Amino acid sequence: MKAMLTIEDLHVSVDGQPILKGLNLTVAAGEIHAIMGPNGSGKSTLAQVLAGKEDYEITSGRVTYRDQNLLDMLPEERARAGLFLAFQYPVEIPGVNNAYLLKAAVNAKRAARGEPLVDAFEFMQLVKERMAQVEISQEFLHRSVNEGFSGGEKKRNEILQMLMLEPELAVLDETDSGLDVDALRIVAGGVNSLRHPDRSMIVVTHYQRLLELIVPDRVHVLANGQIVKSGDKELARELDERGYDWVRTELAATPT
Amino acid sequence: MATESQDLADIVQRKYAHGFVTDIEQDTVAPGLNEDVIRFISAKKGEPEFLTQWRLKAYRHWLTMRAPDWAHLNIAPIDYQAISYYAAPKNADDAPKSLDEVDPKLLETYEKLGIPLHERARLAGVAVDAVFDSVSVATTFKTKLAEAGVIFCSFSEAVQNHPELIKKYLGTVVPVRDNYFAALNSAVFTDGSFVYIPKGVRCPMELSTYFRINAANTGQFERTLIIADEGSHVSYLEGCTAPMRDENQLHAAVVELVALDNAEIKYSTVQNWYPGDEEGRGGIYNFVTKRGDCRGVRSKISWTQVETGSAITWKYPSCVLRGKDSVGEFYSVALTNNYQQADTGTKMIHIGENSRSTIISKGISAGHGQNAYRGLVRIMPTAAGARNYTQCDSLLLGDQCGAHTFPYIESRRPDARVEHEATTSKISEDQLFYCRQRGLTEEDAVNMIVNGFCKEVFKELPMEFAVEAQNLMNVSLEGAVG
Amino acid sequence: MAFNGLYKDLPGSSAVDAQRKDAFERFMRAGLPTRRDEDWRYTEISALGEIDFRHAVAPPATAKQAAHHDPLPIRAGSKLTFVNGRYAPESSTINQSHRMLVHPLETNWTKLSDGFPGHERVFAHPLGLVNTAFTQLGAVISIPKNSHVDTPILLEFLQLSDDTLAVQPRLIIELAANSSAEVIVQHAGQSSATNWTNMVTEIHQSAGSKLTFIHVQEQGLAATHTCLTTAALKRDAHFSGGYFDLGGKLARNDIEIALDEHGASAELFGAFLPIQSQHADNHIKIDHRAPNTTSNEYFRGIAGPKSRGVFNGKVIVHKHAQKISAQQRSDNLLLDKTAEIDTKPELEIYADDVKCSHGATVGELDEQHLFYLQSRGINELAARALLTFAFANSSLDFIKDEALRTALSEKIAKRLPQHEKWERLT
Helix, strand or coil: CCEEEEEEEEEEEECCEEEEEEEEEEEECCCEEEEECCCCCCHHHHHHHHHCCCCCEEEEEEEEECCEEHHHCCHHHHHHCCEEEECCCCCCEEEEEHHHHHHHHHHHHHHHCCCCCCCHHHHHHHHHHHHHHCCCCHHHHHCEECCCCCHHHHHHHHHHHHHHHCCCEEEEECCCCCCCHHHHHHHHHHHHHCCCCCCEEEEEECCCHHHHHCCCCEEEEEECCEEEEEECHHHHHHHHHHHHHHHHHHHHHCCC | CCCCCCCHHHHHHCCCCCCCCCCCCEEECCCCCCHHHHHHHHHHCCCCHHHHHHHHHHHHHHHCCCCCCCCCCCCCCCCCCCCECCEEEHHHCCCCCCHHHCCHHHHHHHHHCCCCHHHHHHHHCCEEEEEECCEEEEECCHHHHHHHCCEEEEHHHHHHHCHHHHHHHCCCCCCCCCCHHHHHHHHHCCCCEEEEECCCCECCCCEEEEEECCCCCECECCEEEEEECCCCEEEEEEEEECCCCCCEEEECCEEEEEECCCCEEEEEEEEECCCCCCCCCCEEEEEEEEEEEECCCCCEEEEEEEECCCCEEEECCEEEECCCCCEEEEEEEEEECCCCEEEEEEEEEECCCCCEEEEEEEEEEECCCEEEEEEEEEECCCCCCCEEEEEEEEEEECCCCEEEEEEEEEECCCCCEEEEEEEEEECCHHHHHHHHHCCCCHHHHHHHHHHHHCHHHHCCCCHHHHHHHHHHHHHHCCCCCC | CHHHHHCCCCCCCHHHHHHHHHHHHHHHHHCCCCCCCHHHCCCCCHHHHHCCCECCCCCCCCHHHHCCCCCCCCCCCEEEEEECCEECHHHCECCCECCEEEEEHHHCHHHCCCCCCCCHHHHHCHHHHHHHHHCCEEEEEEECCCCECCCCEEEEEEECCCCCEEECEEEEEEECCCCEEEEEEEEEECCCCCCEEEEEEEEEECCCCEEEEEEEEECCCCCEEEEEEEEEECCCCEEEEEEEECCCCEEEEEEEEEECCCCCEEEEEEEECCCCCCEEEEEEEEEECCCCCEEEEEEEEEECCCCEEEEEEEEEECCCCCCEEEEEEEEEEECCCCCEEEEEEEEEECCCCEEEEEEEEEECCCHHHHHHHHHCCCCHHHHHHHHHHHHHHHHHHHCCCHHHHHHHHHHHHHHCCCHHHHHCCC
């Protein structure tokens, strides 16, 4: 199988403090990987580093995305190459309307790929369809990006953007946090609808409940900046039952 | 939104798009200012004696005044004797009666400015009164307006055809002694626009003026007077450009608005005078006095301005809220880039009972630009139940610029309520990253966020102006990012 | 000008004398500010130049006289009392210890061998010049390194004379590194004389020091009270200043804070209540000169009949002073048709990584609050009085010392009209 993303021995620091300490991960095309781990283990750091946030210092390691050196690319280049990050805390942008951002984003990607730009009519058709899918009412299109949205609305808006942009690699950073059961179902439905042999996803989460709805091919446990344990979906269940302490104890017992 | 296909170098090189000079023979008076020059201007325009005397009175008072120095501006001294106070296009003596008679070169100029007079007038239903340097050269749609009883003409024409209205209203909102630049304007103004909307008439179209300073070493001193009689309504648009020149040129206009009972005036400005170059050389000094008098009950005056041009802007479009239940509004976007300076804001003087005012000001500073909001809200003891709300936000792009807020609130009514809120910040890194993660370049993201920041003001502009304003913001911000 | 007579027989050291001479000459050239000066737009003091002021000439008041006023019920570690422009040792208690040094200037002019430490601001300010030229009383408070003074140091200035005195106190507070202290200055007087108090407080805070400074002004209704506080803060120093102006015919506070080094912070709060044909003006300038500095201002003004309240808060963020947070709030109430409030919260910003905001309101009581109280059975008059009091009282939330907070709360209540209406209910 062809590799979508390969992370080799990635070390990342923030303000001189190491967060990721030699992380290795390979995600093949068509796969869904879940990354689980306790708070502070480096899950969100990984998501932000993949998207190109500048506050992180990459001290060593390589990340290859579809045969390109991801770490050399600007955030917008990564986005146009098909990498999408659903933010844990989507930012509010006063005065900028949602429809405008969506259209600009879709066209930025199309232009970069030499595809024809979406016209107003086509765009509206597409967006209405996708909005129905994530159960967002159309008035949201004309509101400012994330401004005054509830936590659940913000997360659904992230999924709407993902559906519109049809990324090759989607990274979902704790998209389930703060969601009620209904919203969780909507979000999972959106994600599952994008499942495709040429598309991969990395689902970062603290809890197993999302993984009941988005069934991962692989589950990894991130602790202290490294992937310490990998397995199939059963690992998520086991974690849920036994807690992260179980991994810690097990690790302590294993000589490195 | 710019796309990848655009040549980046081209964008960076893009200069002031309106910087071309039209070659037309000027009928210009030699530089310098004295009573003879004023008499010359007045005679040239065939003005009645009362106006000549009014000008001289203003001039004599101006001689006793000093240029204001209280604004947060650094102004190089102005040599008022080096300015030529009259420059009319040569063929102005036989003033054009219709568009066809307008010098084709002038029309070409307007084409370059992006206001194809014919098309724009026809398609948008806008009547345009274009002021080229000092004299009004073309007024369209006179017939249609005349049918509604609306008078829309150059100030000079109004002096000839409606002297009684000029005599009644001129200087009643901005007295000749009001301030240094208003006094100067009163002495030497050459032309401008005049609007009268009769009782009960809703002006059938938006009225528009385009101002342009063309000749070197000339000042532009236009005078605008708009009177909305009882129950009438008018929306007036004003656009400004000037060619690139090394030296600074002075623009000292006066705009007076009068709204009688139940009348409404909406005055929108997109000001894009030449701002000077990247080193701060040249550019227009824009020292303008704009004031509206809400004389009647339930009258309303609304100012909207987008100020992206000029080397220095000094203007405070204000409302005197005399009428009971009268309403004043001020919506402003001011952008300073490179070495531009702006000290702008408004005054809301509440005199009438239950008078209300709203001030929304958005300042954007980039490069070495200095941007100050200065506003006065004064509640007089007569203004029972008056209300004011002010929101004043500043955005900083880069660490070499400045953003300043100087609000004055003076209240003398216990039952009045005045609220003022202001914030100053830069674009957050998180907002930029979010947009870039969605595939936008940093420059596009900044433009988008800045336009979002200005949205509350842009939505007050008529549609075609709003689009122009947005484009203007993007062009004006070039080089400010990254 | 009437000030010539004041400039003689003044105490000092040779360095102080030189400073006095310079300040006097500069003041005589510049004169008192007028309303044409932007900083004095709303407050007129030029009439002071017409009054024939005298230095303290009355004999020092007795302790008995001093006891007439309304003291602050606080447990002060040291207390310095000044009556009619003279130090009153018999009413004072000085607790010198290894933790602090308190010197009344009266007997310590020689300690100022280098002159007043001063700030350029004191010498740039018209009232700073007046004070420097004429001061004849005051104190120096020094807190040594790492000392924490746990009881407040109280300075009382009492005006009990009927003479037209010009009292020009100078207070110098120096906090060495990582020290902390609380200083309370109370100005009180029952005199109906048109005396003038013009105080300068110079504050010098070293790295990591913390100062709480409370100013309580309740002078007679004919008095003029002007007061300049300058503070310069080094790295991580914190200044907390409370200003409560209740008395005086005219009161003007100029507060100028320089946040000179990384991490320095200041909070300024207070209430001004010109209620009975009074005028109160608070004029604040905060200079953020270094990165990561923060400031917070919170002032409440209430103006009654024929009275005027003024607030002018200016925050300046200098170039390269990044990561700044600065907040200002000025909320005001007008109680009468003949009252006036002028407020001018200003921001001048030359750096971009800042979060600055200000808010100002002028108005009347919230109708919903009134209705709520009335619906609970409180009559309108009492409800209004209670809400007015609550409005002013919220400025006390910054004070940690409960006894002081209670005392100030009572003083505020007494100044407000109709206070007995709700006090009976509580």
